[in-house]
Every structure is written in C-alpha cells, then in structure tokens.
Amino acid sequence: MLVAVIAGFILALLVPRLSSLMGDRIGWCLSVLPAALFVYFASFWPAITAGETLLYSYRWIPSLNINLSFMVDGLSLMFALLITGIGTFIFIYAGRYLQGHKDIHKLLMYLLAFMAAMLGLVLSSNLIALFVFWELTSFTSYLLIGFNHEHEKARKAALQGFFITAGGGLALMTGLIMLGYIGGSFELSELLSSKPDIQAHPLFLAMMVLILLGAFTKSAQTPFHFWLPNAMAAPTPVSAYLHSATMVKAGIYLMARLQPMMAGSEAWMLTLTLFGGVTMTLGALMAVCSTDLKRILAFSTVMALGTLTMLIGIGTPQALEAAMVFLLAHALYKGALFMAAGTLDYATGTKDVRDLGGLRKLMPYTALFITIAALSLAGIPPLFGFIAKELMFIAALGSPVLSGLLIVLCVITAIGIVAASALVAIKPFYGALTSTPKTPEEAHWAMRLGFSVLAVVSLVFGLMPGLITPLLQVAVTAVHGGTGDELQLALWHGINLPLLLSGVALVCGGLLYRYWQHILEPLSNAMHPFAYGPERGYERMMDGLVWLAKTQTRVLQNGYMANYILTILLTTIGLLTYVFWFEDAFVYSLSFADVRFYEVVIALLMIVAVVYACVTPLRLGSVAALGALGFAMTMVYVFFSAPDLAITQVLVETLTVIMLVLVLFRLPGFQELSGPLVRWRDAIVAGAFGILVTMMLLTVNQLSLPGEGISEYLVANSYVMAHGRNIVNVILVDFRALDTLGEIFVLALAAIGVNAMIRFRGEAEQ
Template sequence: MSANVTDLTFLALSLPFLGAVLAPFLTRLLGSNAAWVLALFPAASFLHFLGFLPEVAAGEALTGGFAWVPSYNVSFSWLIDGLSLTFALLITGIGLLIVLYSGGYLKGHPQQGRFLCFILLFMGSMLGLVMSDSFLMLFVFWELTSITSFLLIGFDHESEAARRAALQALVVTGGGGLFLLAGLLLIWNVADVTQLSLLLNLDDPLRGSPFYIAMLVLVLGGAFTKSAQFPFHFWLPNAMEAPTPVSAYLHSATMVKAGVYLLMRLNPVMGETPAWETVLPVFGGLTLVIGTLLAIRQTDLKLMLAYTTVASLGLLVMLTGFGSEHAVEAAVLYLVAHSLFKGALFMVAGLIDHESGTRDVTRLGGLRGAMPITFAAALASALSMGGLPPFFGFLAKEEIYYALAHGDLRSILFTLVAVFGNALMFGAAFVVALKPFVGPAVATPKHAHEGPVLLWLGPVVLAVLGLLSALFSTLSHHYISSPMASAVKGSPTVVDMSVVPHIGLPLGLSVLTILAGIAVYLTIDSGRAAMARVLQALGPGPDAGFDGFIAGLVRLSHRLTTIVQSGRLEAYLTLTFIGVAAVLLVTPMLYGEFPKAPSWPSGIHFHEWTFLAIGVIGVLAVIWAKDRLTAIVSLGVQGFAVAMIFLLFGAPDLSFTQFMVETLSVVILTLVMTRLRLSPTDHRGLGQKLIDATIAIACGLGFGLFLMRTTEVPFDDALTLFFNAYSKVIAHGANVVNVIIVDFRGVDTLGEIAVVMVTGLAILALIRIRVGGERRPAENDPDAPEGNRS
C-alpha cells in the first residue's frame, strides 16, 4: 500500500472508535437525531473499503501498517483480501444500518448515548479483528469484541438476567480467547512468523508439524466458543437479553461469525487434514441439528432467531471443514446470505416488539395491515432464509447441496443433516415472518402501527440487497463471492451459481427441504410441544451446567482462600519461609548441586575470632531471651558483630550500611514493642518452637549452601571492568560503589528509599493508634485485659 492509502486505512479502522468517543456528547446535543450523524462514521469506513473491490476482485491481497514493537517483530498491520474485505463491508454496512436503527429503537432512552458508544466500540473491535494481519493485533481485537459484547449484553444492568447473560458470554468467549492466544503463540513458534499474510504464503508450515494437533485444539477452542458451537452454544441465545439492535448486529455480521472467520482464515494452512475434516463437520453438524430443534421450541421471536443463528453457524463450520470441492463456495455464499436475511429478521422482530409491545408469537397476528412495510421486509428475508428464488439464500442452499450430495456414506450422512436442519430453519423463518402478520388481528399490549423510518429502513435495505445480489449474481460473485472463496481455499476460485436452477439432485433436495419446511410450519404447535417434552425428559442442559460450574468455582475459591488467607500473620510467615527453604534445598538436592565441603580457614586473628564469637553469642541470646525487648537488643548485637566483620575484611561501605540498618531496626522495633501491649514472654509451646526452629535452620542452611555454591563458580569480572572503566568517564565519580548506587542503579536506590519511607510511615501510623487516649492492645492478646480482647 502507498503511504496515503495506509493512512486512510488506519483512519477507516479508527473511525468507529472516534464515533464512540463522540456518541454521548452528540446524543445529549441532538437527541435521537445523533444517530444520523454517528452513522457517518461507519459510512465513511464502508466507502473506503468499497474502493478496494476492483483490486481484490483482480486477485490481489493488500497489506499495510506500521511497526508496533520492532524488537519482537510485532506490527500493527492489516491484510485486505477477499475474506477480510467481505467481512469489513458487512461489518460497516450493516453497522451503519444498526446505528440508525438504534436511534429509532432507543429514542428517548436516558442511556441512548452510552448504548451508541458501546455499539460503535463493538463495531471497531470486530472490524479490527477481521482486518488484522498481526497475530497480536488479532488477539487484542478478539478480546475487545468479548469485552464490548459484555457491555452491550449487560446494557440493562438492573436486570439480573442481563447481568448473568453478559457474564456468561464473557466467561465463555474470554476463556476461548485464552485458548486462541496459546494457539497463536504456538503457530508463531512453529512457523516463525508473526503475520497471517506471511503464514499463508509459506509452504505448508503447520500441517507437517508434530504440534499440529495441539495447534488445532487451541484454535478450535477459540473458534468454537466465539461462534457458539456445541457444547458452547448455550451463551448465544441468552445474549438475547441485550436490546434488539445488539442482537441484530451480533447475529448478522459481528462477533458470532468471528470464530467462522478464524476457521476460514486458517483453512489454507490447517485444513485438508483428517482431523480438520472430521472435527469441524461433526461438531458443526451437531450444532446445526441442536440449534434448529431448540428453535422450534421457542415462542419468543428473538429466541427463535437466536437458535437458528446457532444452527447456521454450525452449518458454516460443517461446510468449512467438509473438504469437498465446492464446500467452501457454499460456506461463502451462505455466510453472506445469512448476514443479510438474519440482520433483517432480527430488526423486524425488534420492530414488532417496539410497536406492538410483545415478541411472543402466540400473542401476535393480523399485523399485515398495520405494518405493511415491515411485513414486506420480513417476507422477503424469510424467502431468502428458506432458500427460495430469486433471493441470495437460494443460491447458497443450492451450492450447499451441490457440495454435499455425493455417493459415499459420509456425504450422505451430512447431506441428510443439512436437509433436516434447513427444513427446520425454513419453518422457523416463516413462523417469524408470517405468523405475526397473517390471520385475524390479535389484541396486543400496544396499539400496533408502522414504525418510523429509522426502524424499517434497515430491514428493507437488507431484504432488497438479498434480492439484488441474487438477480445480479454475476457482479456479486465477481466482486464478493469468488475473491472470498479464493482467500478461504488459498487458490483462485470462480463461483458461478445463479438463480437459474440446475436440474438434478441439488434441486431435488431443495424441493424436499421446502416441502418438509412447509410441514414444520403447519405443525409448529405440536412440534413445539414435542420438543418441550423431550427437553423435560433430558433434564438440565449446558446452560444449567454453566451455573453449576460457576457455583463450584466460587466454592473452591472460597475454600482455597480460607486456607491460604487465614488472617494470621504467623501462618503467612511460616508458609513463606517453608517455601524459601524448599527452593534453596530441594532444587540442589534433585540436581546434585550442593557445594563441596569447605576447608577450615587458617590465619584467623584473635580479634576476628572475637567478633565472630560475639555474633554467635548474640544469636544464642536472641533464642534464650525471656522477653521481646531483650531479644531485640541481642539481635542488634549480632548485627553489629557482622558489621565489624565486614569492616575487618575491607568493605567499609557495606559495614556502614549494616550499622545503619541494625541501629534503625533496633530503635524502630523497640519503639513499636513499647507502644503495643503484647505478651511479654514467648507463649509458644515446645512443639511449635521445634517447628519454627527447624524452618529457621533450614532457611539459614539453604542460604549458606547457596552462597558457598555461588563462590565456587569462576568469577566473572565483566561488570567489574565495566564499572572501573566507565564510572569516572560517564558519571564523573571516583568512588565506584557510590557511582553504582547513585548513577547506574539510581532508580533501584530510589525504590529502596521509597520502601524505607513507606515502612516508616506505616510504623508511625501503627504506634500512634489510640483508643480513648490509651494505647490499643493487640487483638486476641492473652495478656490483655478481658474487656480489650476481641
């Protein structure tokens, strides 16, 4: 990319975030009309990316960006090819309509500005995800979509159900993000590249690796949780607690398709293996069947659409991993078709709820006269979802059957799964699009009427696009379908499916699907009752399992915290010193790194023996002291003896430091002890004393052995030579030790001073504690008066 194009692309990626910053202010200033202004931000991004269509259609893949962390070869870079460009156009184009729809749906809501801020943040996060070339950039935006979806799903934060759904979505998708991070790091180490464009151009870097299965499991962990594949499908329908604009955007063009995008992106380097072509079709097929069965169980329009989204995502995953020649083309066509008809139907469901006061399909009917525009958009979208000509959904369904329908047992099995799932989705689509509008009028909580333009504009535009993209399929395939399929397959691909059906097995399967779908529509009430009985017989599902998992996790955390955080300083110190002793002694024991037995030193002078003896006597005095004050003073004697030994062996600076530390320690500890009413004697029993003595001896022995082993290593004088050579030249100081402390380690020294200062302030606060003018006795002190004990 040229510099100007790179700058404009970065701006296009940033525009949703800029709009998010301005959203609250513009909403306060303009009210619901702010949606028209805020829609300009995704509109500008859409137009920018639209300009790349000719180059991408010609087979080019464009990259750009800039260095982020050059030392680690990490960049803020993007990749524009058929796959990412299609997603970018869907995200910004449908996002533009969602912003306008939100302005009408939340008109008058006191938190409309906050909502528009969140939806634009969500848009920017998803746009960054699909455009990312850098592994790190991909992960950052991946997690941003989880965070922003958490904010959107929990928008009605006063609702317990909304808070639970938001937490559930964050836990599931955020946990999957950690799997993805591990997978990307593993791919990074195996392929030795940090960018997707470089990975895709390598000659089979992953499939032949012994770590392929590990990479596959980690990547699928991220993709399956994000795209709600079985058994992680439960979070997506619960996300319907979010306002309808979120549902429409989440299900059509954004987060739930992020996992599908990831699988499509990595298909050229991880696909076409037995594991890939087994795991993806099996879990995708299961998700398709489970999603459609649960969809016909629902009476809430949004929930019915949500479960069909789960099913559609399963179908996309199944096609992505199926491995036949045309499966990828089918997945590409269905992804685009699904984005158009599902976004429209969700907005229709929200419009019905907004204008009639209910989404319960059993309480709706006869709205065709009151809401003719909404009915037309709903019917057109349902025709596309049902796979009927002349809509784009028909092209997708024909290509699906053309890709799956072969003579082997595997193909027959997955073809039956596709026919079953598509038939149930056909029935669900027309339940949503017809039941509320046909038949006799039903009294609704609100007097139903056609909504304002902001509410019906989105579904009408998407429904019309579903029609035009099929009628002008040659252009659609040239600019969208073929470049996208080429990117997913990793080789040039031409999609040529049109609204003119090809006589043969695929058309026959389409007719079978339509007939079965009509039967589902006509028997929806009995089918709903049958599914209710089945679910009741099966008992709690994954959703209840999630609650059990979280409850168990909380109980485990509580018990672990009770053990680790007992509230007793003595227990903390004991565990700490046990850990220190274990680190110092167990490691050399396992690896045979104990030092050699030292030889007894010769030539020690009498005065040196004297200070050594004073140090030993000080230690024994501490042990045998009957009260704390005597122990503190004895500890100081031992410290002074060590300081004198430093002085005798030519380390006056270290000796001076030791003198200061010991003096301050004795003074401060004495001051504290005289201010606190503590037990004057050691009240520990013999057993506790033996345990403490063992730990103390183990720590002392461990440090001694560690220092002895360290001195056996040949001395490396590189730092000595460096400081001797540069202390005078760089820091202009003759005293090398002072230069090291003040200049070379200045920040470290400042940190040590800060620690001493904070400690002093804490001690000052402790000794100034008063209760009614008297010193506060220590809690649970056995020698404190009864009235002062806790």
C-alpha cells in the first residue's frame, strides 16, 4: 500500500530521463502506472464489497505517536479507482495533446505527483498525514494550473487557486488538530469506530467551521467558487483531471468521510445544505451564461460540487445514496466532456461556442461521444446521469429541513444544466458550418480514447446499474456510518414527482437553449454579480495586501539597521511592560550575600566599557572598549565553571577585534549624524530595555518549573539517552537538534550566497 501511494512521486523523478528515451510515447509509458494501480485497487473489490475495512500502518513520527496509516473502505476505494482509472486516460491524452511541447515532461511530472498526493489523501487514516497530502494537492495543482507560465492569465489563476486553497488548508490544519484533541486520537479508523461524542464538546463549533473552511475552499463552494473557472487557464488534460474526479472533490471526500461523526449536528446540516444549494444553483446559472466551452464545463463542475455538498448536508440515507451515485456519474461525464472539449479546441483552434457550428460531418466521432456525455450531464435517460438526477430530486423531496427551497433550487439548477449541455453538444456540431482558425478534422485516436471509454461507461452504468451497485453500496455505508438501506438503482420507477420535475426541467431547459442567443448570450460579456462579486472582493483584498506590504516595508524595513534594532527593542519593551504591569508578573528577591568582590569588579568593568564605547569619538578606543566587554564576559564564564564557553568567547572576541580594527581604519572617522534628541531617545530606549530584561531575569530566577527541573533532567539523561558526557554538546546536538539544524541551514545559505557573489565577481572581471 505504501508503494502504491508513493509510486507516483518516485516515477515523477524519473520522467525527464524517460521523456528523452521514450519521445512521443512518453504518455503511453507513464499511463502504465495508473493502470497498474487501478488493477491493484480493483483487487480489493471482493473484500470491500463484502463489508471489510482494510487498515495499513507504518511508523512515521514515533515520538509524537503519528503513523503513516491508510484505510481502504467503500468510500476510499471508489475514489482510488476514479483517480487511477481516469488518470490512465489522462496520461495517454496528455502525451498526444502536448506532443512536441518543450515542457511536456514537466506537466507529466506534476500530474504524477498530483495523482500520488490525491491517492494519499483519500486513503489516509491519520489526520496529520491526510493534511500533508492535502497540501501536496494544493501545491501540485498550483504547478499544473500555472504550467503556461509565460501567460499572465495562467500565473494569476495559479496564484489565485493556491492562495485560496492553501489559506483554507491552514484553517483545516487547525480544525483537524482540534478534532484529534477532542476525539482523543488522530486515527480516522479509531474515530469512526468509536464515534466519540465530539458534538458535545465546547470546541465543536469552532472545529467544524475551520474544517469546512478547508473543504469549501478546496471544493469551490460559494463564495470561494470563482477560482475554479479561472483555473481553466491550465491545459485541457489538467482541467479534465483536476476538475472531474480529483482535486475539487477532495473537499467533498473530507465532508463525506467526517459525516458519521458530524451527522445529527444542526449546524453541520444547515451549513452544508444552504451553502451547497446556493453553490449548485449559482454554478448552473453561470454555466448557461458562459460561451467558452471549458468555462461552461467548469461552472457545471461548481454545480456538481454544490449538489454533492447539499446532499451530504441533508444527511438522510436517500441523500447519501444520491451523493455517491452523483459523484460517480459526474466523474464519468465530466472527464469525458473536458477531454472532448480539448479535442474540439485542438482541432478548430477555438473554444468559443459562438464561433463553432456544423462540425458534425467533419468530426462525427467526437460529436457522437460528446453528445452521450452531455446527455448524462443533462440527466436524460438511459444515461447514468439520469439516475443521479432522479436520486437528487428524491433526496430534496425527503429533506428534513428546507425541503421546499431545495426543490426550487434543484429545478432551477436542472433547467440551467440542460441548456448548458445543449450548448456543449448541439451548438458546435449542428447548424451552418462556421469558419475556424484551424481546419477541423478528427483528432488522433489517442486523444479520443479517454472520452469515448468514459462516455460508454456512463451509458453502460445507466443501462445496467447493477454492475456498480456493490461498490456504491459500501461507499454509502462508509459515509452513513452504519449498514443503511439496500441500494437499488434503476432507470424506471414509474411516473412519480421526481420524473415530473425532470420533465419540467428538460422542457424549460430546451426552451432556454432555444432563446439563449437573445436572453443569456448578452450576459456572457457583462460582469454580472453572480460571477464576479466574490472575485472582485478577492482582488481588492490582494490589492490591500500589496498596500500593507509596501507600507510596512517603507516604515519598518527601510534599510536602516538602527531602525530595525529600535523596532525590535520597542516591541519587546511593549510586550514585557504589558506582562509586568497588567499581569502583575514581576517577582523578585534581592540578596547580595553571595556576591564576590571580583564579580563586582567585572560588572563595573563591563559598565565602563559600554559607556566608553558609546561616548568616545575615537575608532580605536571604541574597538578596545568592545573588546574589553567581550573579555569581561569571558571572565564570567570562567568563574561560573564554563571553560568551553570561555574558550569560544576568547576566540570570537579576538577575531572580532582584529576584523573591526582592519575594517574601521579603512572607513572615515566617526561623524555625528544624529541630533541630541535622537541620541537621548536611543539612550532611553536602551535603558528601558536593559531594566526590563533585568526584571525578567530576576523573575525567572525566582520561579521554578513544576516537577523535576530542566537542568536535573539534562544531567540525568544526557549520557543515558544521547551517550554524551559533555552536557552542553548533547543539548545542542540532540535535545535542541532542530534548533542546531536551523543554524546550520542559515550558515549554509550564507556560504552559498558568499560563494555566488565571489563567482559572479570573478566572471564579471573575466
């Protein structure tokens, strides 16, 4: 299982070499991995459909009791099969779509890493591991969306998508940590089996909001929906993969996974139902108001994500059944439609439906299969999408809350999606043949393979839903958290209200398409508030961040070292003053009984050295005073039995004095560049800082930690745990290993920078 999850990352590292070896066959070569993984995960079918849940665990961070654990049940298996199955066709499609592109190997690398991250996300049983994979999907999708980085639109869309999803990811991280704290475990398998009463915890509402922020941003729920259509700046293979079964459904997966623990919470149910219903309707309206093929499909994806969120929020057994069926149906027809739309663009040179028409005779194969997939999108029998739409109506009718409102929203959504489906399937292929930038012809069969298979599967599942019912049944069981009712899928349930609502939607959607050019096409060029309101808010927020960055840079980071030091000191003074004054934290007890004469002499020497260094106009005198201060510190280390620190201090001070002498004698003499008021200000700040630090040290010296002291612990365990007799070295290397590693990293960066400057100067002189 671990190999299956990380195989994509490993193969991604080999892609540049494989690309040079395989040439134009690189897409076929890489498709072997997702195909093999599909077969591997399909081998779990008998066990999972029999009701088993398989767990795999590997030690990851033992000191924090965090494991890299994976869980395979109905829900995770369905997602894994979709990711690998559709991924197989995506790699074949991408290899042909970008054939000859100079950076095709980069795209394929990113796709492999993304696939691996998605597999890790849906299979993870540990909340911390799930979050790590979650963020990896955000990072890899950023690289994929911004693949055409020469174009400003692609860079902007990639940054927008990453900013929103990564921001939601930070909220999700906090929410998952709170969930682990409330539930007493970071293992999903334990949380789902024991089902602790997390809803009674006072932190439940805050935890729920944080988790939903992460899920809503990832799955493009209102008001975060606008990043998804803008992500269409990515190449079509990316759009087909990310927005069909993978990234945008990560939030849906998380909500479905947590449903057994959250079910019954009114806040959970109402939030998901309302946001999902609004997103669903908004996506359908924006889809039918668009003219770009990929944006039409993107907005219809927003519709589907809203529908899935609404169904999970309703939470009834019928709603959860509808959610799983709708999820599978959407993955099939949307993957097919995106690849078919990319084929149209590839063959004609345009994606604007207003510039397409009469292509049925020139591209009959594409016309046939895009029509099949679009019929499934519209929810027309005998396609699998029809079954999903019928179940959606049944779930809305049976909703325990807001049933009337949800029915209205579902009907409006269905009408809009029927019209949008007609825009995709009818407008480009029927009517008079239009002139296009490229001469239309059928694309290579490698580009047609994926959407053909997915469209046919959608038709087969519609005609014979029993083929997929066992997997859907266990997926529903996993989301429901119990056995649930037996899932029965069929095309015909008699004449009933859901069928009548479907008929109304079909007729009204057909009429809407018939008069689309006169009613809705003008809106495609207008910045209507449904599409651009939240996006305008995002842009203003980003402008505000830029303004804030410029302002604080001008004020705080203006290039003057004195300004930096003053800012740090004033901030520290403010914080310490607040604690000492308002928290009454100053604790002290002065006693001079143990003070030795030589200690007083050293202290006076240090004071004299500091004062002289501040007031002397002589460069050599200032250097000598700073040296005296350093050597006085060395005497402190000697008298307090720290010879190793004393030796280090002597070496550092000697070297520092020599360097200062060499540097200062090459510079002009000291000048008075500040007035008396500035010097008095600096003196007051320095004095206040010294007084407060002294107060802090006196307070710390009077307080003791509960239990065993830190020094006693280090003395007792340095040799036992770290096998070192020098306690200081053990502290630096073992107990504070990350701190030391950070210092080494900083020094390494400085060394690299110095080396780069030296080499640059040498090359410039040559």
